[in-house]
Amino acid sequence: MKQEIQFVLNGEQVFADVDPQWTLLYLLRNVFGYTGAKKGCGVGECGACTVIVDGEATNSCLYPVLEVEGRHVTTIEGVAAPDGTLHPIQQAFIENNGVQCGYCTAGMIMSAKALLDQKPDPTEEEIRTAIAGNICRCTGYVQIVESIQMAAARMKQ
Numbered sequence: 484m485k486q487e488i489q490f491v492l493n494g495e496q497v498f499a500d501v502d503p504q505w506t507l508l509y510l511l512r513n514v515f516g517y518t519g520a521k522k523g524c525g526v527g528e529c530g531a532c533t534v535i536v537d538g539e540a541t542n543s544c545l546y547p548v549l550e551v552e553g554r555h556v557t558t559i560e561g562v563a564a565p566d567g568t569l570h571p572i573q574q575a576f577i578e579n580n581g582v583q584c585g586y587c588t589a590g591m592i593m594s595a596k597a598l599l600d601q602k603p604d605p606t607e608e609e610i611r612t613a614i615a616g617n618i619c620r621c622t623g624y625v626q627i628v629e630s631i632q633m634a635a636a637r638m639k640q
């Protein structure tokens with residue numbers, strides 16, 4: 484039997500009738516049509532499904548949908564400005580070749596955003612720790628770390 488939940492999604496109050504067995508990832512992709520968060524492993528190992536819940540990078544594939552009640556959720560669809568201007572982290576990933584196939588990218592950017600929102604001037608080690616749960620099979624991580632450093636520098640200005 485479905486239950487109604489309400490929460491804030493990318494800055495807007497939303498309601499949804501959910502099956503208690505769903506995950507947040509299922510809700511985002513199949514009810515709201517936000518397909519930026521990807522299902523890679525489905526068991527909390529790859530980070531492709533990462534979104535921000537109440538300021539924390541979160542594996543949405545493991546997050547029980549009823550736990551979303553009353554919380555603030557941000558997905559990759561909510562990080563650009565209303566006029567379409569990309570978030571500095573998105574822009575830096577493009578300029579610095581932090582994207583190849585792109586499967587990991589939304590999750591990487593959400594982990595990076597959660598970090599920079601809390602810590603605007605992270606060390607390389609802190610960046611690597613923040614994205615430790617995000618697997619990339621393409622880039623070797625160097626361009627990703629450099630992209631986050633570039634974004635941090637720009638966001639400080």
Ligand code: FES
Pocket residue numbers: 521522523524525526527528529530531532533542543544545
């Ligand atoms: S799909 Fe969620 S961690 Fe892999």
Ligand code: FES
Pocket residue numbers: 581582583584585586587588618619620621622
């Ligand atoms: S860019 Fe392909 S998995 Fe990261």
